[in-house]
Amino acid sequence: MIKTLVGVALASVVGLGSTAMAANLSGAGATFPAPVYAKWAEAYKAQTGNSLNYQAIGSGGGIKQINANTVDFGASDKPLKPDALAAGGLQQFPTVIGGVVPVMNLPGVKPGQIKLTSLVLADIYLGLITKWNDPVIASWNKGVPLPNLPITVVHRSDGSGTSFLFTSYLSLGDPKWANGPGANDSVNWPKGIGGKGNDGVAAFVKQTPGAIGYVEYAYAKQNHMTYALMRNKSGAWVAPTAEAFAAAAAGAKWSAAPGFYLLLLDQPGAGAWPITGATFILVHSKQTNAQTGHDVLAFFDWAYKNGNPAAAALDYVTLPDTVKALVRKSWLKVVGPDGKPVYK
Amino acid sequence: MSTAEILAADPAAGPTRSVAKGVGLEVFFEGICFAAATALLAALGGVLVSLTIGGWPAISKFGLGFITTVTWDPVRDVYGAAGPIVGTLITAALALIMALPIAGGVAFFLVELCPPILRRPIGTAVELLAGIPSIVYGMWGLFVFAPAFAKYVEVPAMAAAPSGSIWETLTQGIPNGSGILAASIILAIMILPFMAATLRELLMTVPAQVRESAYGLGATTGEVVMSVTLPYVRRGAIGAIMLGLGRALGETMAVTFIIGNSHGFPQGLFDAGSTIASTIANEFNEASGLQSAALMALGLVLFLITFTVLALARLLLREQARL
Numbered sequence: 001m002i003k004t005l006v007g008v009a010l011a012s013v014v015g016l017g018s019t020a021m022a023a024n025l026s027g028a029g030a031t032f033p034a035p036v037y038a039k040w041a042e043a044y045k046a047q048t049g050n051s052l053n054y055q056a057i058g059s060g061g062g063i064k065q066i067n068a069n070t071v072d073f074g075a076s077d078k079p080l081k082p083d084a085l086a087a088g089g090l091q092q093f094p095t096v097i098g099g100v101v102p103v104m105n106l107p108g109v110k111p112g113q114i115k116l117t118s119l120v121l122a123d124i125y126l127g128l129i130t131k132w133n134d135p136v137i138a139s140w141n142k143g144v145p146l147p148n149l150p151i152t153v154v155h156r157s158d159g160s161g162t163s164f165l166f167t168s169y170l171s172l173g174d175p176k177w178a179n180g181p182g183a184n185d186s187v188n189w190p191k192g193i194g195g196k197g198n199d200g201v202a203a204f205v206k207q208t209p210g211a212i213g214y215v216e217y218a219y220a221k222q223n224h225m226t227y228a229l230m231r232n233k234s235g236a237w238v239a240p241t242a243e244a245f246a247a248a249a250a251g252a253k254w255s256a257a258p259g260f261y262l263l264l265l266d267q268p269g270a271g272a273w274p275i276t277g278a279t280f281i282l283v284h285s286k287q288t289n290a291q292t293g294h295d296v297l298a299f300f301d302w303a304y305k306n307g308n309p310a311a312a313a314l315d316y317v318t319l320p321d322t323v324k325a326l327v328r329k330s331w332l333k334v335v336g337p338d339g340k341p342v343y344k
Numbered sequence: 345m346s347t348a349e350i351l352a353a354d355p356a357a358g359p360t361r362s363v364a365k366g367v368g369l370e371v372f373f374e375g376i377c378f379a380a381a382t383a384l385l386a387a388l389g390g391v392l393v394s395l396t397i398g399g400w401p402a403i404s405k406f407g408l409g410f411i412t413t414v415t416w417d418p419v420r421d422v423y424g425a426a427g428p429i430v431g432t433l434i435t436a437a438l439a440l441i442m443a444l445p446i447a448g449g450v451a452f453f454l455v456e457l458c459p460p461i462l463r464r465p466i467g468t469a470v471e472l473l474a475g476i477p478s479i480v481y482g483m484w485g486l487f488v489f490a491p492a493f494a495k496y497v498e499v500p501a502m503a504a505a506p507s508g509s510i511w512e513t514l515t516q517g518i519p520n521g522s523g524i525l526a527a528s529i530i531l532a533i534m535i536l537p538f539m540a541a542t543l544r545e546l547l548m549t550v551p552a553q554v555r556e557s558a559y560g561l562g563a564t565t566g567e568v569v570m571s572v573t574l575p576y577v578r579r580g581a582i583g584a585i586m587l588g589l590g591r592a593l594g595e596t597m598a599v600t601f602i603i604g605n606s607h608g609f610p611q612g613l614f615d616a617g618s619t620i621a622s623t624i625a626n627e628f629n630e631a632s633g634l635q636s637a638a639l640m641a642l643g644l645v646l647f648l649i650t651f652t653v654l655a656l657a658r659l660l661l662r663e664q665a666r667l
Contacts, residue, residue, distance in 0.1 A: 058629035152518050157605030157622075159418075159630025182419035185630045193522055193616040194605030196626065200486065207491050208520035 022048075023295040028055040029062020029075030032161055032216060033096055033279045037075070039310045040303045052299060059161050059185070066090065066282045073296050074282035077161020078185060082259045091285050091334050092259050093327040094278035095300065097249050097317040099217040100166045101240040101275070103225040105205050106132060108145050112239050115140045116228045118173025118266070118274065124212060125153055126176060127191040132210060140231075149210035154201050156214075157194025159186040165277040166214050169265045214275075217245065218315035232274045233266045244273035245317040254323050260330070278319070283334055290336025297331050297343035304328075392647065399641030401634055410641060416607035418627070423638035427607045429645060431524065431617035434610070435599065436592040438528035443536045443588060450536075451543035456565055456573075467544065474537035482601035485530040490521025490602060493529070498614050516612030518604075525613040527603040531595055535588035542584035546577040579661050586657040593650055596621040620646040 027037070034056035041052035057065070059076040066074030067088050075095075085092055102116060120136060123129040129136060133146040156163045164185040171178035181187040195201035198219040205213040205225070217240055220227055229237040238244045251269035252262055264276040281300060287293030304327070308318045319327075332341045396403075402410060402423055413424025454467055498519035505511035517523050550573050558572045574581075604616020605626060618626075620642050628639050 060630035060632055064632065152520065157600065158626040181417075184419045186418045186627055188415065188417035188419065189606070192606070193518060193520075194618075194626070196600050196605070200601060203486050203490075204520060204522060207494065208518060211520070 023050040027073040030077045031056040099276040101220040122170040122174035122177040152211040153192030154213035248272035248276035293342035395644040401637040402641040432619040439531035442532035447539035450540040455547040482598035485602040494521035517614030522604040539588040546580045
């Protein structure tokens with residue numbers, strides 16, 4: 001009873017007023033943000049009675065499902081380009097930020113002791129640098145005891161947003177990579193072995209002396225893996241920390257990106273981690289049911305306001321307030337059958 | 345209608361009605377069986393048709409090149425599946441070679457040699473092994489088996505291989521416990537219980553008189569097995585082997601974890617490779633357009649490989665029946 005009352009009160013506060021029926025929202029897509037969406041959904045249901053069912057079927061699946069109109073919102077780690085958004089009649093906005101961290105297994109080298117640039121990383125993954133004591137690596141790492149070990153390259157075997165971010169970063173920094181394997185959620189890897197998921201990559205890296213791989217930031221942090229310092233756009237060496245991801249997001253020019261199509265790769269700012277990316281939500285610009293559209297946006301508005309602690313506890317980086325304000329403004333473009341914004 | 349109901353209904357009904365009812369039931373039963381069998385056929389046909397339709401964009405674009413080239417490039421939408429096809433055949437064959445002698449040994453031991461008190465526990469253990477989900481084999485393979493395999497098999501084998509020899513070629517790869525051979529061993533463990541259980545059932549069908557008369561003639565256990573039991577179950581044994589092979593060809597999760605997932609031809613037994621099933625499992629989630637068509641076509645190829653294997657088995661059986 002009290003719960004219902006709270007629900008009604010909240011509903012009227014957010015400007016709904018018309019109905020107090022508990023909504024049942026469905027979404028599908030990216031696996032990377034699934035834990036935080038689940039956490040938010042749980043807290044949201046406790047507060048409002050509205051439930052949210054999120055299926056982590058992968059970004060590609062999320063895009064397919066929202067285009068097929070089988071879910072209320074889709075989710076993707078890979079932002080859709082503005083023309084794809086227009087073609088599908090979709091709106092896109094970021095929710096949380098994550099990043100990719102190069103991890104390695106180098107006996108005698110401590111976390112953060114080794115420094116890498118995008119060019120070095122690309123050459124390693126292209127198979128042009130094959131030993132850890134290669135002069136190119138050594139020139140950036142004076143005084144680091146680099147072993148005479150062959151480099152074993154480990155990549156994701158499954159199509160994933162993590163691979164998309166990583167290969168996009170390599171493409172950005174090295175034309176050889178851009179014209180070779182290119183950027184995608186799975187590419188034609190020139191060499192190396194593929195592990196399934198972050199777990200699979202981490203296991204291969206841990207079991208192979210001399211291996212290098214890449215995993216999501218939260219995974220690297222929780223498993224205390226040996227990471228590399230990366231050189232960012234301003235020439236500074238940065239460690240993968242929540243602050244470094246936030247710095248990348250803060251320095252980005254979101255307002256100049258139509259449809260929030262923005263990869264946070266190689267952003268300016270002395271403290272910015274170069275391999276950063278946001279994960280996105282997709283909704284139809286023209287909602288057939290204004291109430292559903294309203295409920296979806298109300299959920300994410302609630303998450304923007306109240307979701308930061310839960311996200312931080314799971315090692316996600318939340319959006320700066322300026323970006324959230326921009327997103328809220330973009331929601332005015334989501335309209336109901338009557339052409340009026342569904343959520344204000 | 346259950347048997348109990350029929351029996352209960354019988355006394356009340358007259359003899360003629362009972363016969364009529366029995367005929368009705370018979371027709372009904374035949375109809376049900378026929379429907380079940382044809383539904384299976386229809387489902388099989390449906391799978392074949394939908395895989396062909398789904399994979400058609402890739403098949404028509406690449407033609408025969410789809411199964412003869414090795415470039416698998418989702419960025420440029422170029423798909424050649426020779427790597428996964430070869431990986432599937434090698435891992436399944438290796439797994440079968442490793443599992444068959446052990447499965448045979450287990451079955452013979454259980455039927456011929458095992459003390460009666462051990463028969464049930466060992467038989468149950470074999471059946472339990474068959475019930476372990478494949479993802480568990482995958483996790484165990486990746487986190488427990490792979491490090492041990494690298495340390496005690498791959499590294500010594502690579503170090504011991506004389507340079508320039510065939511052994512050096514065979515042991516090429518990264519000694520971290522993943523790769524073709526590791527995946528084959530996991531597969532062998534997975535198909536072992538199926539084959540052992542089926543072979544055991546088969547051996548038990550050998551009439552006791554036949555075996556006992558052979559023993560009575562003074563044959564040793566080995567002689568009984570080789571000249572009496574084996575010939576008796578030969579036809580059924582091929583079925584058991586094909587069952588194991590079919591499972592090895594299609595096994596997905598455990599292989600995906602440990603095979604190393606590289607689309608090229610494996611250069612050696614320790615090198616990373618891929619199978620058809622692991623490639624589909626890895627990429628289907630995020631695939632769209634031509635890539636998803638290529639994966640469908642891969643599924644069709646796997647379907648055809650399995651079909652060919654079964655057809656070959658049938659052919660072998662027929663040859664044997666003629667002998």
